[in-house]
Amino acid sequence: MRCLIVDDSDHFKEAARLVLEADGIAVVGVASTTAEALRSLRELRPDLVLVDIDLGEENGFDLVPRLRAETGECPPRIILISTYDEQDYAEMIASSPALAFLSKPSLSGRAIDEILRRADA
Amino acid sequence: MRARVLSSLLRVTRPPFLAGVIVAVACVTAETFLTFLLERMAPPNALDVVYLPGVLVVSYLWGLPLGVLTALASGFVYDFYLILPRYEVTVFSSWSWMPLLIFLVVGLLVSAAAALMRALLIEAEERRGEADLEAATARLLLRAEHLRAALPVVARRLAQGLGLPFLAVELGAAGVEDPGKVTLPLSDDDVRLGTLVAPADLPAATMRRLRERVVPSLEAVLAAACDREAIGNALAASRDELARVADEQAALRRVATLVARGVRPAEIFGAVAREMGLIVNADHTAVERYEPDRTVALMSFWSASDGGPAPPVGSHRPLREDGLSALVVRTGQPARMAATEGTAEGAAGELDTWVGDEKVVSAIASPIVVEARLWGVVIAFFRGLEPQPEDVEERIRDFTELVATAISNAQARDELAASRARVVAASDETRHRIERDLHDGAQQRLVSLGLQLRMAESAVPPELPKLKEQLSHMAEGLTLVLEDLRELSRGIHPAILSKGGLAPALKMLARRSPVPVDLRVRVDGRLPERVEVAVYYLVSESLTNVAKHAHASLVCVDVDAVGDAARVAIRDDGKGGADPRGGSGLIGLLDRVQALGGTIEVTSPAGRGTTLTAVIPVGGG
Numbered sequence: 001m002r003c004l005i006v007d008d009s010d011h012f013k014e015a016a017r018l019v020l021e022a023d024g025i026a027v028v029g030v031a032s033t034t035a036e037a038l039r040s041l042r043e044l045r046p047d048l049v050l051v052d053i054d055l056g057e058e059n060g061f062d063l064v065p066r067l068r069a070e071t072g073e074c075p076p077r078i079i080l081i082s083t084y085d086e087q088d089y090a091e092m093i094a095s096s097p098a099l100a101f102l103s104k105p106s107l108s109g110r111a112i113d114e115i116l117r118r119a120d121a
Numbered sequence: 122m123r124a125r126v127l128s129s130l131l132r133v134t135r136p137p138f139l140a141g142v143i144v145a146v147a148c149v150t151a152e153t154f155l156t157f158l159l160e161r162m163a164p165p166n167a168l169d170v171v172y173l174p175g176v177l178v179v180s181y182l183w184g185l186p187l188g189v190l191t192a193l194a195s196g197f198v199y200d201f202y203l204i205l206p207r208y209e210v211t212v213f214s215s216w217s218w219m220p221l222l223i224f225l226v227v228g229l230l231v232s233a234a235a236a237l238m239r240a241l242l243i244e245a246e247e248r249r250g251e252a253d254l255e256a257a258t259a260r261l262l263l264r265a266e267h268l269r270a271a272l273p274v275v276a277r278r279l280a281q282g283l284g285l286p287f288l289a290v291e292l293g294a295a296g297v298e299d300p301g302k303v304t305l306p307l308s309d310d311d312v313r314l315g316t317l318v319a320p321a322d323l324p325a326a327t328m329r330r331l332r333e334r335v336v337p338s339l340e341a342v343l344a345a346a347c348d349r350e351a352i353g354n355a356l357a358a359s360r361d362e363l364a365r366v367a368d369e370q371a372a373l374r375r376v377a378t379l380v381a382r383g384v385r386p387a388e389i390f391g392a393v394a395r396e397m398g399l400i401v402n403a404d405h406t407a408v409e410r411y412e413p414d415r416t417v418a419l420m421s422f423w424s425a426s427d428g429g430p431a432p433p434v435g436s437h438r439p440l441r442e443d444g445l446s447a448l449v450v451r452t453g454q455p456a457r458m459a460a461t462e463g464t465a466e467g468a469a470g471e472l473d474t475w476v477g478d479e480k481v482v483s484a485i486a487s488p489i490v491v492e493a494r495l496w497g498v499v500i501a502f503f504r505g506l507e508p509q510p511e512d513v514e515e516r517i518r519d520f521t522e523l524v525a526t527a528i529s530n531a532q533a534r535d536e537l538a539a540s541r542a543r544v545v546a547a548s549d550e551t552r553h554r555i556e557r558d559l560h561d562g563a564q565q566r567l568v569s570l571g572l573q574l575r576m577a578e579s580a581v582p583p584e585l586p587k588l589k590e591q592l593s594h595m596a597e598g599l600t601l602v603l604e605d606l607r608e609l610s611r612g613i614h615p616a617i618l619s620k621g622g623l624a625p626a627l628k629m630l631a632r633r634s635p636v637p638v639d640l641r642v643r644v645d646g647r648l649p650e651r652v653e654v655a656v657y658y659l660v661s662e663s664l665t666n667v668a669k670h671a672h673a674s675l676v677c678v679d680v681d682a683v684g685d686a687a688r689v690a691i692r693d694d695g696k697g698g699a700d701p702r703g704g705s706g707l708i709g710l711l712d713r714v715q716a717l718g719g720t721i722e723v724t725s726p727a728g729r730g731t732t733l734t735a736v737i738p739v740g741g742g
Contacts, residue, residue, distance in 0.1 A: 009561060015569035019576055054560060059620055083564045085607060088617050088629050104568045105600050108575070 002028045004046035006037040008056045016107055023109020034058050038070055046076050053082040064098045141183030145191040148175030149198050156203055169199050169224040173231055180232035181239050192228030196221050254282035255338045262346035289318040305336050309344035372396040373519055380527045389527040390421035397520040398423045401513050403501035410497040415440045445486045449498045455514035459483040480504040487517040491528045541716040549654055556614035564606055571599045615657055623653045627660055634664045636676050644682045652737055655713050656687050662710055663691040663733055671695025671731060689735045698727035
């Protein structure tokens with residue numbers, strides 16, 4: 001599985017890459033901004049995009065629909081991630097086209113597999 | 122009848138001499154007949170007394186000479202008829218002249234006494250008349266509204282009372298050309314009060330009476346009347362002055378009340394222009410502000426009459442160097458200007474075009490000094506040609522001081538509100554930044570550390586279970602730290618507010634509230650951040666209070682931010698009785714809301730829940 005991580009924290013991107021690759025998920029690219037994310041998406045065509053809710057001045061919720069629009073017919077699976085509590089953003093997560101929300105401390109290949117399996121079921 | 126007899130007895134002029142002779146003859150004849158009648162009862166020697174009343178009457182009414190003649194005649198008739206031998210005059214022939222002589226002496230004495238009594242009576246009557254006259258004069262003069270108008274009446278009464286053809290009383294020294302008149306000066310302690318004009322041909326006695334008795338009393342009364350008039354005038358003047366001062370104080374008080382109530386300066390300018398115009402009797406008044414670009418802005422304008430269009434408030438005009446406003450700028454002092462003849466300029470060198478009233482001929486201006494800086498000027502315009510009183514500047518200054526206070530207050534209020542808003546904004550800004558720093562720095566690093574720790578945990582070979590367990594323990598601990606940090610940064614600033622706006626943030630609050638919340642939010646897009654933050658904290662603080670104190674089973678939160686204000690209502694069904702002043706949380710909210718120009722109201726009747734309502738203006742940048 002090819003994954004793109006969109007997050008403005010270099011520390012997290014590095015740690016996430018290690019965690020995911022250890023769990024067998026190939027991190028094919030990382031992006032810090034909306035523009036980078038869209039460019040990487042076009043170039044790399046990942047299967048999965050992890051989008052941080054908080055992208056500094058920008059906003060993960062706004063990015064999700066644009067990622068989907070960019071890829072047209074077969075959009076990647078998108079999971080929102082954040083250090084914030086899911087409860088805080090419950091409404092916005094629910095109304096977002098993203099598959100699900102994953103808390104950053106809980107990030108692992110297994111957690112992602114579980115989300116995808118639930119989405120496919 | 123009695124009065125007529127009395128008045129005839131007291132008449133100064135005597136009855137005709139012939140009547141006196143007839144009365145004397147009649148008296149002597151009647152008394153002789155009476156002695157004939159009395160002769161039978163009394164000895165003739167004693168009957169000479171019968172003749173005394175006749176002597177008394179004649180000498181009283183016609184004077185001493187006729188009285189003496191009557192006494193002599195009575196003596197001879199008595200001798201002739203009653204002294205023996207009868208019917209002859211015995212006085213020269215026998216000793217019988219002795220009683221006759223005694224009678225004559227007595228008769229003479231009676232005559233003299235009667236004449237004296239008459240003189241005394243007449244004198245007394247005259248004095249009484251003079252006293253009456255004096256009293257009447259005093260009454261007339263002291264009661265008169267205007268002394269000058271009362272003088273002819275007094276003179277007429279005096280002339281009447283003294284039996285003179287005419288008299289005149291003039292104030293001051295009156296020179297009389299007419300040779301038929303004589304003047305008597307009337308003065309009080311060497312101060313010439315007036316002049317008494319009398320006929321020149323008066324008998325000496327009357328003239329003496331005028332000089333010695335009438336003039337002194339007239340002088341005393343006239344002096345008193347002059348004093349009274351002076352006091353009356355002074356009283357009237359001080360009454361007018363008092364009324365003026367009272368009016369002025371009332372006007373100042375009305376303006377001061379407005380200033381104290383903190384009404385808008387524009388309203389105070391209007392009140393000052395009107396009140397001051399009425400107090401100094403101006404035809405127009407204006408309050409003007411000096412602008413940095415050498416123009417003058419009209420802040421308020423008032424006219425005594427409705428004539429002509431007033432210049433529009435807020436309009437600017439250039440500051441003319443020869444004008445009154447420029448003079449005040451140069452001197453910093455009150456100033457006045459009057460139209461000089463032959464100049465085409467308006468009265469104050471600027472009024473013709475400004476006020477639009479060509480009749481204005483003078484103007485007085487006083488500077489408005491706000492905190493030691495010349496702010497503006499108050500000008501009163503006058504149409505009257507006569508120069509204005511000297512104290513007008515002083516009276517205008519009282520009003521300008523009130524204007525200055527009002528401006529200074531308004532500036533201080535604006536500055537306070539602005540600084541309050543700045544304090545709130547700065548604190549929000551700081552909290553926002555701290556939250557960002559925590560999120561982007563510590564939280565991300567801790568999350569990364571946690572992930573790395575879990576990787577390390579999974580990489581530990583199974584033969585080292587102790588290490589694996591310790592690493593797992595550390596990862597769990599780190600997760601707890603992260604949760605604490607998340608709580609902390611949420612309290613510092615709700616990130617969801619910046620990311621999602623008011624509705625998601627309030628829903629988050631409702632979800633986290635221990636007491637069930639019935640939330641209704643109507644928001645049209647995003648609001649200014651400071652309003653969103655204020656509403657968020659209002660709801661957040663209220664929900665915390667409800668959870669802590671209210672023992673409520675439900676809270677209704679109603680936020681309506683469609684339109685020009687955000688209206689927040691938070692009602693619980695708890696025990697009520699909350700003190701809105703208690704709790705620093707609510708006071709902090711009050712500061713925050715008031716800094717935005719909003720209001721908060723809390724009602725909390727015991728047993729009937731607590732309701733907080735707040736209105737926060739949305740507009741205004």
